[in-house]
Amino acid sequence: xxxxxxxxxxxxxxxxxxxxxxxxxxxxxxxxxxxxxxxxxxxxxxxxxxxxxxxxxxxxxxxxxxxxxxxxxxxxxxxxxxxxxxxxxxxxxxxxxxxxxxxxxxxxxxxxxxxxxxxxxxxxxxxxxxxxxxxxxxxxxxxxxxxxxxxxxxxxxxxxxxxxxxxxxxxxxxxxxxxxxxxxxxxxxxxxxxxxxxxxxxxxxxxxxxxxxxxxxxxxxxxxxxxxxxxxxxxxxxxxxxxxxxxxxxxxxxxxxxxxxxxxxxxxxxxxxxxxxxxxxxxxxxxxxxxxxxxxxxxxxxxxxxxxxxxxxxxxxxxxxxxxxxxxxxxxxxxxxxxxxxxxxxxxxxxxxxxxxxxxxxxxxxxxxxxxxxxxxxxxxxxxxxxxxxxxxxxxxxxxxxxxxxxxxxxxxxxxxxxxxxxxxxxxxxxxxxxxxxxxxxxxxxxxxxxxxxxxxxxxxxxxxxxxxxxxxx
Ligand code: UDX
Ligand code: UDX
Numbered sequence: 001x002x003x004x005x006x007x008x009x010x011x012x013x014x015x016x017x018x019x020x021x022x023x024x025x026x027x028x029x030x031x032x033x034x035x036x037x038x039x040x041x042x043x044x045x046x047x048x049x050x051x052x053x054x055x056x057x058x059x060x061x062x063x064x065x066x067x068x069x070x071x072x073x074x075x076x077x078x079x080x081x082x083x084x085x086x087x088x089x090x091x092x093x094x095x096x097x098x099x100x101x102x103x104x105x106x107x108x109x110x111x112x113x114x115x116x117x118x119x120x121x122x123x124x125x126x127x128x129x130x131x132x133x134x135x136x137x138x139x140x141x142x143x144x145x146x147x148x149x150x151x152x153x154x155x156x157x158x159x160x161x162x163x164x165x166x167x168x169x170x171x172x173x174x175x176x177x178x179x180x181x182x183x184x185x186x187x188x189x190x191x192x193x194x195x196x197x198x199x200x201x202x203x204x205x206x207x208x209x210x211x212x213x214x215x216x217x218x219x220x221x222x223x224x225x226x227x228x229x230x231x232x233x234x235x236x237x238x239x240x241x242x243x244x245x246x247x248x249x250x251x252x253x254x255x256x257x258x259x260x261x262x263x264x265x266x267x268x269x270x271x272x273x274x275x276x277x278x279x280x281x282x283x284x285x286x287x288x289x290x291x292x293x294x295x296x297x298x299x300x301x302x303x304x305x306x307x308x309x310x311x312x313x314x315x316x317x318x319x320x321x322x323x324x325x326x327x328x329x330x331x332x333x334x335x336x337x338x339x340x341x342x343x344x345x346x347x348x349x350x351x352x353x354x355x356x357x358x359x360x361x362x363x364x365x366x367x368x369x370x371x372x373x374x375x376x377x378x379x380x381x382x383x384x385x386x387x388x389x390x391x392x393x394x395x396x397x398x399x400x401x402x403x404x405x406x407x408x409x410x411x412x413x414x415x416x417x418x419x420x421x422x423x424x425x426x427x428x429x430x431x432x433x434x435x436x437x438x439x440x441x442x443x444x445x446x447x448x449x450x451x452x453x454x455x456x457x458x459x460x461x462x463x464x465x466x467x468x469x470x471x472x473x474x
Contacts, residue, residue, distance in 0.1 A: 014032055114140075129141070129217070228278075318418065319360060326357060335368055363402040429452045
């Protein structure tokens with residue numbers, strides 16, 4: 001029976017997952033370790049609002065378990081040595097250079113974890129891949145674990161499992177508590193059963209699926225590829241609706257009633273973002289090419305292509321409605337995170353769309369309830385207007401790339417030519433457009449890429465409304 005678990009990587013996946021495990025398995029010790037001291041300090045912060053990750057419900061769980069059977073530290077080696085099960089939850093970004101750059105996953109962190117485990121594990125250890133990995137990475141890990149025999153403790157032996165996460169940000173705790181399924185891939189029955197026993201504490205038996213290692217690794221990539229494909233599919237039909245007079249909401253409702261299709265993931269929008277979808281599809285594309293299946297690769301690559309096309313398409317629509325030029329125009333951006341209820345901006349469609357608008361000469365006024373000004377600046381690589389003004393060199397360099405960050409008060413709308421809604425935050429559905437319109441320049445536009453604003457309110461206020469998948473209502 002497992003008594004001591006170590007998780008390497010205290011990120012979006014490792015932190016919440018181990019917190020829920022600790023809450024549900026009081027007899028097991030969970031050590032979450034990370035090389036990033038600042039992150040660990042934040043996980044140990046007394047003020048739960050300072051935890052490095054915002055997930056509804058996470059704070060209470062951490063409060064209940066931290067210091068009892070849940071610990072966050074930088075003591076990687078010590079915790080590896082004590083553990084009989086180790087989760088690898090480190091990041092696996094897309095490679096930026098070398099063979100497979102732009103597509104393949106960079107496995108350097110995975111490799112370094114395997115080497116550390118190999119060097120410091122003391123007895124039989126079950127190593128669990130939690131990070132999303134290319135198919136057959138398990139083989140690489142096993143090879144590293146087995147090959148560095150000279151370094152490692154002679155008594156240590158290893159089993160490898162794949163146990164992919166299916167957490168969506170903003171609902172991670174709910175997804176962990178009530179998963180649709182838990183997938184455990186591997187070849188050793190005892191190892192599989194040991195992890196099965198952990199989940200059995202709260203997950204119904206019939207939801208815990210076993211498979212071989214490769215099926216498990218591929219299932220994770222496939223699940224994300226299918227979900228992303230649905231977003232690109234509905235966005236392609238959305239564009240079609242706009243030119244034909246159909247309404248994407250009606251189409252989604254109609255097809256979603258077909259139980260074979262199902263009603264989820266059929267909302268048209270600016271495109272999918274987040275740390276996983278693009279990375280995982282590109283990974284699949286790389287692997288398909290690698291295994292001599294170029295048609296398969298092209299099929300999945302088109303999903304990513306449609307996603308970026310959709311973002312550029314939105315920019316063109318905004319440009320066209322604003323008489324073909326954005327210079328001297330001020331546009332309000334509502335929402336910067338890749339979806340509502342998260343502060344995560346990774347691959348957010350807002351980044352590409354805003355960069356396009358800045359390149360066209362627009363001045364942007366950006367609001368997001370959770371994303372900080374610092375984070376926006378980081379994504380743009382351009383400082384906000386007030387910092388540029390203080391520095392002659394910056395002022396010159398970014399003369400035509402002006403943006404400011406703002407709270408959402410009545411004066412947000414002062415002199416705006418248009419407002420573009422990019423994230424479906426609740427607060428944007430209750431904006432008083434009557435008041436806003438009085439502050440905006442005329443003719444003013446509202447572009448709703450999430451279909452959440454009060455259309456009638458916009459139109460009654462005299463502003464023009466454009467909605468994704470429905471087009472121009474006035
Ligand atoms: C995860 C998965 O691991 C990734 O494969 C999946 O596709 C998306 O989710 P995530 O938890 O979002 O990644 O990553 P991140 O929040 O960046 O956390 C990873 C942590 O691992 C970081 O805190 C980093 O400091 C840590 N790390 C990285 C180590 O502790 N050691 C290393 O060697 C490398
Ligand atoms: C996703 C998967 O859902 C999860 O299982 C996996 O483990 C990690 O990747 P996440 O990235 O948190 O989770 O977000 P998700 O809620 O799936 O949304 C992804 C993107 O698709 C967002 O940008 C979202 O706005 C977009 N989306 C989703 C749509 O545009 N329309 C939809 O109908 C659904």
